[in-house]
Amino acid sequence: MDPDYRLVMKPPSIRDYLRLRQEAGLSPKTEEQAAAGLAGAWANCHAIHDNGEVVGMGRLLGDGGWYFHVIDMAVLPQHQRRGVGAAVLTALLDRIRQQAPPGAYVNLLADPPGRRLYERHGFRETAPGSVGMAMRLE
Numbered sequence: 194m195d196p197d198y199r200l201v202m203k204p205p206s207i208r209d210y211l212r213l214r215q216e217a218g219l220s221p222k223t224e225e226q227a228a229a230g231l232a233g234a235w236a237n238c239h240a241i242h243d244n245g246e247v248v249g250m251g252r253l254l255g256d257g258g259w260y261f262h263v264i265d266m267a268v269l270p271q272h273q274r275r276g277v278g279a280a281v282l283t284a285l286l287d288r289i290r291q292q293a294p295p296g297a298y299v300n301l302l303a304d305p306p307g308r309r310l311y312e313r314h315g316f317r318e319t320a321p322g323s324v325g326m327a328m329r330l331e
């Protein structure tokens with residue numbers, strides 16, 4: 194990661210979370226969703242530029258034992274391709290290595306912008322053995 198950035202292993206503020214999702218092109222969420230979601234993660238990381246701006250984040254859902262799910266990987270477009278995403282992901286995976294028993298299973302749903310990054314960190318496609326399935330509740 195460029196030295197202009199530093200990582201904080203805490204969630205971003207609700208305001209920064211919603212802004213990062215929106216500006217990185219992820220689906221918009223409400224303040225209510227953000228507040229509950231940020232309080233419910235197993236691990237959080239956000240990246241701050243030297244100028245004080247929060248520019249990137251990632252979060253981990255998990256049971257603390259063996260099952261973990263990477264979500265909300267987002268870096269502002271003007272700060273992408275400087276290693277921030279890789280640093281956030283590495284920090285989250287290190288947290289699992291440090292705090293969970295050996296043998297953790299870590300998964301994610303990879304949108305196209307993140308696929309190379311995830312592959313470089315060791316993630317592999319699970320299809321056709323397992324395919325991702327999802328639904329939205331009204």
Ligand SMILES: CC(C)(COP(=O)(O)OP(=O)(O)OC[C@H]1O[C@@H](n2cnc3c(N)ncnc32)[C@H](O)[C@@H]1OP(=O)(O)O)[C@@H](O)C(=O)NCCC(=O)NCCS
Pocket residue numbers: 195217218219266267268269272273274275276277278279280302303304305306307309310
């Ligand atoms: C996915 C995402 C989080 C990656 O963040 P990022 O900060 O750009 O990630 P990195 O900088 O660590 O890596 C991205 C690329 O920049 C390259 N890079 C890293 N540092 C670099 C540097 N100093 N100079 C040039 N290139 C660099 C990496 O090698 C990588 O290249 P590759 O994708 O061709 O393999 C970001 O693209 C994003 O927010 N996308 C939109 C939201 C999204 O789709 N999120 C994923 C949901 S699954």
